[in-house]
Amino acid sequence: MPYESTWNAAGSFSAIPIPVLSKIPIIGPILFNQTIIVYLMYLIVTVIQIALFKSKWGLRTRAVGELPIAADSVGIDVNKLRFRNVLIAGAVAGVGGAVFTIGAVGVFSQSMTAGAGFIALACLIFGKWSPKGALIAALFFGFTNSLQSNLSIAGVPIPSEFMLMIPYIATIIAVSGLIGRVRAPAADGIPYLRGTK
Structure with missing residues (x-):
C-alpha cells in the first residue's frame, strides 16, 4: 500500500x-x-x-x-x-x-509515563499548591530529566541506573523539606458532611 x-x-x-x-x-x-x-x-x-x-x-x-x-x-x-x-x-x-x-x-x-505521575504530585507540593509554582517545579524536574538523558548520551562514566535516578532523587530532595515548610489545604481529602465539624 x-x-x-x-x-x-x-x-x-x-x-x-x-x-x-x-x-x-x-x-x-x-x-x-x-x-x-x-x-x-x-x-x-x-x-x-x-x-x-x-x-x-x-x-x-x-x-x-x-x-x-x-x-x-x-x-x-x-x-x-x-x-x-x-x-x-x-x-x-x-x-x-x-x-x-x-x-x-x-x-x-x-508504562510510558514511568512514574511521572509521582513527579507531577511532587510538582504540586514543591509549587506550594499554586499553578505558577507547579509550572516552575515542572520546569525544574524537566531539567533534571533532560540532564539525565544528555549525560547518558554524552557517555559520562556513571552507570545508567544512577543516571535514571537523577529526576527521582531531585524529587525526593525537593519535597523532603529543602523548600521550607509546605502545608496542604487543611481539608484536602477530607469528605464534608453538612452539620458536622
Whole structure:
C-alpha cells in the first residue's frame, strides 16, 4: 500500500519558533522554540493562576479546601463545588495524557509515563499548591530529566541506573523539606458532611 508508512507512523507536534524571541541565546530555544502545546500551557497556567487567586470561583474553591464549614455557612454548596472541580481536574488530566501520548511520544505503550505521575504530585507540593509554582517545579524536574538523558548520551562514566535516578532523587530532595515548610489545604481529602465539624 502506498500510504501504509504514513498511516502507521508515530505522529507528534513539531516545534514552532517564535520569530524574534527564539533567537535569544540559551533562553530562546528553551522557551520559544516549542510545540503549540507548550505555548498553550503558558496561557492556561496564567488563566488558572488568575482564576484561582483573583476570581469569585477561586476564592470559593480555596475556601472549600481550607475550611468547608465556613464556606457552607456563607451559602456555598461545598460538595457540589468540590465535585465540579474534580470533574474539571479529571478532564484536564485526560487531555494532558492524550497530549503526552499523541504530541510528545507519538505512540501509546504500557508504562510510558514511568512514574511521572509521582513527579507531577511532587510538582504540586514543591509549587506550594499554586499553578505558577507547579509550572516552575515542572520546569525544574524537566531539567533534571533532560540532564539525565544528555549525560547518558554524552557517555559520562556513571552507570545508567544512577543516571535514571537523577529526576527521582531531585524529587525526593525537593519535597523532603529543602523548600521550607509546605502545608496542604487543611481539608484536602477530607469528605464534608453538612452539620458536622
